[in-house]
Amino acid sequence: MRFAAIGLDHRHIFHMVGRLIEAGATCVGFDPATSDERVLAGFRERFPALAPCDREALLDDPTIDLIACAAIPRDRAAIAIRSMEAGKDVMLDKPGVTDFGQLAAVEAAVARTGRIFSICFSERFVVPATIVAGKLIADGAIGRVIQTVGLGPHRLNRAIRPGWFFDTATYGGILTDIASHQIDQFLHFTGSTEAQIVTSAVGHFGADDWPGFEDFGEILLRGDRAGGYIRCDWFTADGLPTWGDGRLTLLGTEGTIELRKYVDIAGRPGTDHVFLVDRSGTRHIDASREPLTYFRDLVADVGARSETAMRQSHVFTVCRLALEAQAQAVRLATRPERSAA
Structure with missing residues (x-):
């Protein structure tokens, strides 16, 4: 299984890429665009043999099976959809989506393309x-x-x-x-x-x-x-x-x-x-x-088109419940109320 990294904005990309390589996958390159140069520097230090590459070139490469992404959370869904439309499965850092519109768009993209949308729940x-x-x-x-x-x-x-x-x-x-x-x-x-x-x-x-x-x-x-x-x-x-x-x-x-x-x-x-x-x-x-087991199972799922690493329905249920909890949340008082004199 061949993959690439797009979205080097959070340090979770380190274990996402490293564990996929340990599971037998081959990383063919990464998009160096980042909002945090310290993450990019840390990535280069950990993976000195990997070569930077233009994002669109990675997405257009038909030999790449999966995109690993730890972009700014707001941008992850769009990168995932673009990747799936390019014929690639995706593994995102959490959260995979940040609003209900993104969740609906991702669900539609999975149904339309038949690709895997997985979130690496590292905990x-x-x-x-x-x-x-x-x-x-x-x-x-x-x-x-x-x-x-x-x-x-x-x-x-x-x-x-x-x-x-x-x-x-x-x-x-x-x-x-x-x-x-x-x-x-x-x-x-x-x-x-x-x-x-x-x-x-x-x-x-x-x-x-x-x-x-x-x-x-x-x-x-x-x-x-x-x-x-x-x-x-x-x-x-x-x-x-x-x-x-x-x-x-x-x-x-x-x-x-x-x-x-x-x-x-x-x-x-x-x-x-x-x-x-x-x-x-x-x-x-x-x-x-x-x-x-998650990374080796995901590598196997990419080839077999199976759901052994995590059911697709499970991913969407987690996303929906997290968004519902956020939308319904009451805002707690930041300072205790003072009693009247």
């Missing part, structure tokens, strides 16, 4: 712990999953963020963006194919220089099989040795699984900690060596 696909958790659930370790609690804290790193990062119209809002990870995991681990947003909220509690920037968000949702709570934020403190203490708790009828994906604070070193509680006791599982 599941690049985390070995989620694969181990999926195997435990499939084996019946905790019975039927009836609720998920997904936490997605992030470090802001304001000094390295481009201007578009703080513009809600450009990145789509915190629930459209970050919470799409947790919505994806809720649907996947509960086996739900549909869900409703019960309530959602966003807020800005940080520095006053970007008052419109959403640095906190939460969602309560209920599917056809289970319920879920999601919280995401930009308040990871500098003292944490990684970008965020991402956690997922899976409540089953016969036990629980907790994933501490990136760090076990003040505990075991490394990443991908899985904690299992069942009728026999408690257990810690080091999942860090579990092989990732």
Whole structure:
């Protein structure tokens, strides 16, 4: 499978390209256009053998099967549609779309072209712990999953963020963006194919220089099989040795699984900690060596025209729920009300 990278605006393009190469695909080039020269520099450092190429030349190359894209979020849907119309499958960074019009246009393009529209939900696909958790659930370790609690804290790193990062119209809002990870995991681990947003909220509690920037968000949702709570934020403190203490708790009828994906604070070193509680006791599982499957499955899907990496309907459901949560969200007060004197 041959692919190219278009949209070097977010650092997620590093693992998107790197993991595809590890899965056996060949990267034939990249479009060097970027809104952040630091991302381009980092890309060149990681992939010195790859050659820059004009975007249209990449899209017009009939030997290229797939486009990997981490462009400015607002621009991703248009790049995906152009790529699909050129006969290519696409793998986007999240969020794949930032409004309902884009979602409708992408769905129409998939129906029209028959191409694959995939989103690399890295908090599941690049985390070995989620694969181990999926195997435990499939084996019946905790019975039927009836609720998920997904936490997605992030470090802001304001000094390295481009201007578009703080513009809600450009990145789509915190629930459209970050919470799409947790919505994806809720649907996947509960086996739900549909869900409703019960309530959602966003807020800005940080520095006053970007008052419109959403640095906190939460969602309560209920599917056809289970319920879920999601919280995401930009308040990871500098003292944490990684970008965020991402956690997922899976409540089953016969036990629980907790994933501490990136760090076990003040505990075991490394990443991908899985904690299992069942009728026999408690257990810690080091999942860090579990092989990732999404990228190799996507490479296979491109050739076989299958949906083993992720169902197309699942992708669209995640996008729709994230957009609905964002559209329905109440705005939380940024400062506590003062009582009357």
